[in-house]
Amino acid sequence: MTRQPSARSDVPAFTVMTVLQAVAAARAEGRDVINLCAGEPGQGAPTAVREAAAYAMSGAIPLGYSETRGIRPLREALASHYRRWYDLDLDPDRICLTTGSSGGFLLAFLAAFDHGDKVAVARPGYPAYVNILRSLGCEVVELDTGAEVRFQPTVELLQRAHAQRPLAGVVLASPANPTGTMIPQEQMRELLAWCHAAGVRVVSDEIYHGVSYTGSTGTCAWSYDDASLVVSSFSKFWGMTGWRLGWLLMPQDLAPRIDALAGNLALCAPVPAQHAAIAGFTEAAYAECEAAVTGFAEARRLVLEALPRLGWTGVAPADGAFYVYAGIANQLGPYADSVAWCAALLAEEDVALTPGVDFDRVHGGEYVRLSLASGPGPVAAAIERILAFQDRLAKDQS
Secondary structure, rough: HHHOOOHHOOOOOOOOHHHHHHHHHHHHOOOOOEEEEOOOOOOOOOOHHHHHHEEEHHHHOOOOOOOOOOOHHHHHHHHHHHHHHHHOOOOOHHEEEEOHHHHHHHHHHHHHHOOOOEEOOOEEEOOOHHHHHHOOEEEEEEEOOOHOOOOOOOOOHHHHHHHOOOOOEEEEEEOOOOOOOOOOOHHHHHHHHHHHOOOOEEEEOOOOOOOOOOOOOOOOHHHHOOOOOEEEOOOOOOOOHHHOOOOOOOOOHHHHHHHHHHHHHOOOOOHHHHHHHHHHOHHHHHHHHHHHHHHHHHHHHHHHHHHHHHHOOOOOOOOEOOOOEEEEEOOOOOOOOHHHHHHHHHHHEEOOOOOHHHOOOHHHEEEEEOOOOOOOHHHHHHHHHHHHHHHHHHHOOO
16 A cells, blocks of 8 residues: 555645745845845844843753743743733733744644634635644635725624634734734724624734834734634744744633643743743843834835835735735736746846735735835835836836
């Protein structure tokens, strides 16, 4: 009998990683590539965090396994952070440190949903939601959102899906990837209230909190319902992508299950990163992170002001995160879809964007995601190269 790969492992590759490979190859050839495809803050970790990491690695701190939920000083620092940003009093024992937000999503989905459960996600949305859920045997219900609802789920969309077959859960993301839109506070309250009444478990992706342009850090789901699961991370606001450190706020009924799952799957989150991350809650570290957000805001302004010249359409307000998700159907020219268009842009102008198919397998062929994470300088230069590329396409088509 011939052994075959598992059916659960048959998930699409993350397209942004394919683009990053192409960027690396182009740079190896000596080309000056402007990379606006990855959601990776250019500033890196705050100074205090890097200094704390060096201290930890000097041998001054034991770096063996931590307890499964993570070292208590970091969980206490996170509880203080929630008082600072959301005026919430959290029990540190309801916080579980995870291997990035990715580890948090895996634990959340495993603890909350069974094989065959129906879980709703917005489309367009972060592809790993769908791929992890499907690999676990859940049935994913994609809510077809658009600019008219700011690419976010509504109570009406959830009611319609729930009426066809009861939902077990829904994933909310605010700010969202790829669109950057945020769920207003009142709408978040309404969504959480409907889900609570309907018995639908909410998994709230809050990894971009703090990276916003509306004067709000974002609304924590636990402000309305602590039966929801909250996933967050040090990767975005703190710029610590490669440190692989996230956290999960655990509902009371799921905490023992999550603790057991985490111990079996990963033992604990990376311990050097845990010790270093405590320094991320110093005033100096907050200030560095907020300065980086100011840079993202300037890059966002440049893109939004250039939209009339770019001719891109279907853009909802990018309230937070560091992305602009835009329709390019009227700019495709001879190219069949955004995948081919992005490949040509990289080949001809050395600018890397992410095709929308990563986030929406239905409409994504007409969309691209531009990342603001590199800051205003690279974004300004990329805009001029994109305009030159589109001008050539227009001339070739005329």
